[in-house]
Amino acid sequence: MPMNRRTLLAAAGGAAAGLLAPGTGRAAPTPFAQPKLPYAEDALAPVISPRTVALHYGKHHKAYFDKLNQLAAETPYAGLPLEEVVTRSHAAGDQAIFNQAGQAWNHVLYWNQFEGGPAAPEGRFLDLAQSTFGGVDGLKQAMTESADKVFGTGWVWLASDGRALRVLSMQDAGNPLTEGLTPLCGIDVWEHAYYLDYENRKAEHVKAVLDRLVNWRFVGARLPA
Template identity: 60%
Template sequence: MAITITRRATLALGAAAAAVTLARPSLVRAAAPFEQPPLPYEQNALEPQISARTVGLHYGKHHKGYFDKLNQLVPGTPYADMSLEEVVAASKRNGDDKIFNQAGQAWNHNIYWEQFTGGPAKATGAFAEAIERDFGGEDKMFEAFRKEADGLFGSGWVWLVMDGDKLALKSYQNAGNPLPDGLKPLVGIDLWEHAYYLDYENRKAEHIAAVLKDRVNWQAAGERMT
């Protein structure tokens, strides 16, 4: 079936392109075939919060699988000539769930692995001030993350985003992310069980707290904000 890129989708692509400026150059991918970026560190680098076994399964099987399936689906479609970020936005707007699920998860995990590089590190400068202004401090932001995650039924993601000139938390089921909404993602927490079950079993809240406090490079997240 032919795919029509509507004016609304075109606007969404523009918003997605703007949001992508937050990403480091290694995360901006060319058009298909899409390539999974190399893991930015050794598989044991995130221990003890995230084990090497979990990283091996999460990155080597799940993340890789999204890229593999996406590259099977896009040939012969208009998406084959788009960047990964454009595919995420356009497929969401067009209701192409099969494409969006794979593209969304591929892109989500690019950000997920990158946000741990050089971490943990504290927020500084304008970003630290924004956290204080919009959440009442780092600890209250972490608690807000937990509550947002508790409110999400099933698998999905919680994202810290720039919504206009304010920080906000947005939760999305399954492969969802802020790109189609024109928001700037800063940090994403994976709530799929493959992200934590080997290490924490059903203790999802414990995993979230450990990752937020002891793994994320908040200083780098602040650089994305600007």
């Protein structure tokens, strides 16, 4: 079953009760933990190959969590949920923390949005796609075109402002959370996400992921009430 927003945040959090901190009598924050991949490494083939998944999840995503734990240790960030680390570090200009926390959070959503997919959109999300983009095909086209606006590394996001859907292209670890928006779907356009399978054909990769992998019911379930 796809994770909803609350489950996603809980799985990615880093402040569960644990051992007592020395001399404090309070529970010490546990390290930020990379959630388990919700399917086998070959489940996304042929759109994303098992080799790409192994490297992307097992090396790149893991490294963001590892580095975040190093940087956040013994700082106020160590006891916060991951989403809060993203927003607070961005607001404070703590770029090193933000880079790792943003990429850790971004990838949790990235992997989870494929679980159980591809599933057709429905309900309020389908209505919003129609009113904002003229339909789901228009939404996909807007996201694919937005990939070309990312120069170098970054993400293409579908987000909600509580009233309408928005497509954003953001550099590096950029995340709609920092703009007060709810991320619904995120496509990684760093080269490690697609180059082994698509070489320099970034737009082709984005289109294939949107058409053949994304669980649009998971995406719609993330709409704010």
